[in-house]
Amino acid sequence: MARRNEEVEAVLQEYADLIAITRGDAFKARAYEKAARAVGGYAQDVSRLTPEELRGIPGVGKSIAEKVAEYLRTGSVEVVEERRAMIPAGVRELITIPTLGPKKAMTLYEDLHISSVEELANAIESERLRGLKGFGPKTEENILHGIALLQQAGDRIDVHTAMTVAEEVVAGLSSIRGCESCTFAGSLRRMRETIGDIDVLVAARDSAKFMTALTELPATAEVIAHGEKKTSIRTTKGLQVDLRVLPPDSWGAGLQYFTGSKAHNIRTRTMAVRAGLKLSEYGLFEVPEKPKKGAKAPKEEGRLVASRTEDEVYDRLGLPWIPPALREDRGEIEAALGDGLPDVITEHDIRGDLHTHTSLTDGLAPLAEMAEAAAARGYAYYAVTDHAPDLYMEQMTDAKALAQREEVRRLDGTFHRMRLLHGTELNIGPDGEVDWPADFLAGFDLCVASVHSHFGLSRSAMTKRFIRACENPYVNVIGHPTTRMIGRRPGVDADWDEVFAACARTGTALEVNAQPDRLDLRDEDILRAKQLGAKFVIDTDAHSVPHLAFLRYGVGTAQRGWLTKDDVVNTWPLTKLRRFLRAKRP
DNA sequence: GCCGTTTTCGGCCCGACTGTTTTCAGTCG
Numbered sequence: 380m381a382r383r384n385e386e387v388e389a390v391l392q393e394y395a396d397l398i399a400i401t402r403g404d405a406f407k408a409r410a411y412e413k414a415a416r417a418v419g420g421y422a423q424d425v426s427r428l429t430p431e432e433l434r435g436i437p438g439v440g441k442s443i444a445e446k447v448a449e450y451l452r453t454g455s456v457e458v459v460e461e462r463r464a465m466i467p468a469g470v471r472e473l474i475t476i477p478t479l480g481p482k483k484a485m486t487l488y489e490d491l492h493i494s495s496v497e498e499l500a501n502a503i504e505s506e507r508l509r510g511l512k513g514f515g516p517k518t519e520e521n522i523l524h525g526i527a528l529l530q531q532a533g534d535r536i537d538v539h540t541a542m543t544v545a546e547e548v549v550a551g552l553s554s555i556r557g558c559e560s561c562t563f564a565g566s567l568r569r570m571r572e573t574i575g576d577i578d579v580l581v582a583a584r585d586s587a588k589f590m591t592a593l594t595e596l597p598a599t600a601e602v603i604a605h606g607e608k609k610t611s612i613r614t615t616k617g618l619q620v621d622l623r624v625l626p627p628d629s630w631g632a633g634l635q636y637f638t639g640s641k642a643h644n645i646r647t648r649t650m651a652v653r654a655g656l657k658l659s660e661y662g663l664f665e666v667p668e669k670p671k672k673g674a675k676a677p678k679e680e681g682r683l684v685a686s687r688t689e690d691e692v693y694d695r696l697g698l699p700w701i702p703p704a705l706r707e708d709r710g711e712i713e714a715a716l717g718d719g720l721p722d723v724i725t726e727h728d729i730r731g732d733l734h735t736h737t738s739l740t741d742g743l744a745p746l747a748e749m750a751e752a753a754a755a756r757g758y759a760y761y762a763v764t765d766h767a768p769d770l771y772m773e774q775m776t777d778a779k780a781l782a783q784r785e786e787v788r789r790l791d792g793t794f795h796r797m798r799l800l801h802g803t804e805l806n807i808g809p810d811g812e813v814d815w816p817a818d819f820l821a822g823f824d825l826c827v828a829s830v831h832s833h834f835g836l837s838r839s840a841m842t843k844r845f846i847r848a849c850e851n852p853y854v855n856v857i858g859h860p861t862t863r864m865i866g867r868r869p870g871v872d873a874d875w876d877e878v879f880a881a882c883a884r885t886g887t888a889l890e891v892n893a894q895p896d897r898l899d900l901r902d903e904d905i906l907r908a909k910q911l912g913a914k915f916v917i918d919t920d921a922h923s924v925p926h927l928a929f930l931r932y933g934v935g936t937a938q939r940g941w942l943t944k945d946d947v948v949n950t951w952p953l954t955k956l957r958r959f960l961r962a963k964r965p
Numbered sequence: 966g967c968c969g970t971t972t973t974c975g976g977c978c979c980g981a982c983t984g985t986t987t988t989c990a991g992t993c994g
Contacts, residue, residue: 479992517985
């Protein structure tokens with residue numbers, strides 16, 4: 380992608396790791412880590428910011444701003460290079476092994492000169508770790524196991540796969556007697572686009588049977604930890620599930636804590652400390668008076684202030700309840716304090732899907748079946764948008780499109796409240812042209828236009844290509860704008876500020892494509908496009924009936940981009956939507 | 966290194982689990 384934020388994030392994170400490994404100041408390492416996350420999640424491209432604006436990023440002060448500027452100017456940072464020279468790259472690689480952190484990595488390097496994962500594995504094999512302080516037989520075993528996991532590539536998993544597992548686990552645990560509440564939390568509840576592991580919470584007085592039940596699930600391949608308050612397993616697919624059982628009185632505080640994000644929690648806990656309180660997963664507590672120097676610290680807990688619901692906890696911190704998708708410390712605390720929290724869109728607000736396929740091209744189900752399933756979801760309108768002739772493998776023709784239109788018109792009105800719209804998904808050619816001429820396009824109720832090939836154009840050519848498509852009076856929506864495939868293909872390079880501005884100017888909506896391997900636009904681009912005045916549409920791009928349910932991931936992504944009902948055209952009543960679709964036309 | 970309604974120094978979120986230890990360090994989330 381065009382933004383350089385990820386590059387900068389990686390450099391800052393590397394510096395933080397190197398500081399930790401070389402036993403530098405832990406707070407300094409944490410400061411760099413925090414800044415790395417803030418830069419990675421910042422809505423604007425850091426390479427376009429002035430030095431003053433860089434310092435406006437939370438967690439970025441004078442020193443880090445200078446290093447970011449140095450990196451953007453020269454491609455490297457001197458102090459990072461110095462640390463790199465002290466520590467072989469392979470030592471940093473060691474800390475990617477689960478259970479192996481910076482301290483152990485440095486010990487291995489200093490005492491045994493181990494500087495790669497492979498050398499570490501060999502050293503364990505040849506028993507060279509024996510006698511090394513802090514490394515017992517169990518540690519050796521854990522490291523070998525961690526290396527094996529690493530080699531299985533088991534990185535982050537897509538949100539839909541994670542959701543499927545989470546809902547199974549929640550259903551299983553909810554049916555156990557004594558379960559007062561059960562849900563998933565963590566990055567899944569925040570609807571991040573990929574999920575590292577699944578956090579499940581149970582409210583119950585007695586934890587043991589829930590812990591045991593988790594370890595005995597059919598999908599459980601391995602028990603990582605089995606305690607009274609927390610149990611962790613790994614599923615047969617390599618996904619880690621953490622279960623916490625909380626006293627029912629702690630439910631709200633626990634849910635708040637385990638939903639995160641880490642950065643959001645640091646903010647809420649800091650607010651608690653400022654208010655003379657302490658926030659943990661068990662509740663918001665008063666802090667007992669500090670004992671005088673030398674006196675024995677009293678052991679008792681402070682009085683409980685709030686814990687039963689998230690609402691209560693936020694309320695006692697002086698905040699309204701904050702939707703999970705916003706909890707990334709991207710300004711939601713400030714917005715909440717200033718009464719500026721967006722009333723984020725919900726799945727319930729969506730009145731129709733405007734990008735779907737049928738078996739006429741590459742979908743699996745025929746038009747009538749897709750429409751029937753859409754009507755069952757309670758939609759007020761539904762658009763069929765099969766591919767156009769330029770994707771030649773889909774075999775679309777003018778005649779097929781016109782025949783489909785007749786069928787759409789014939790079926791329209793047979794699904795009680797739901798209206799059917801006839802649309803198409805056009806292909807945006809390398810020059811920005813689309814499949815059909817204006818007079819043919821005029822016959823559609825709406826046109827989505829997307830890039831499907833020629834991903835490697837130069838940034839300027841790609842930008843022109845999108846702008847040209849926006850300027851087409853019949854193009855209503857730019858479909859899956861960046862064309863990225865999560866974990867498989869990066870997005871195309873364009874000057875997105877220019878493209879988003881063109882969308883705003885021409886009245887072309889940007890799609891938030893809800894396919895779990897796309898989620899395109901993604902949250903950060905949405906934030907930026909909204910700032911530039913663009914409108915959006917949340918679509919499933921469904922190729923089958925089950926895909927219609929992917930809408931929730933699109934809505935989650937839109938929430939993470941702070942979108943409200945007003946920003947999203949497919950929450951609008953049909954008359955208003957039709958006005959929007961026609962507004963560009965001559 | 967960052968940050969400020971306990972400001973320019975002295976804090977920095979907090980707790981669970983494991984393994985190697987005899988009271989705690991390291992890692993993780």
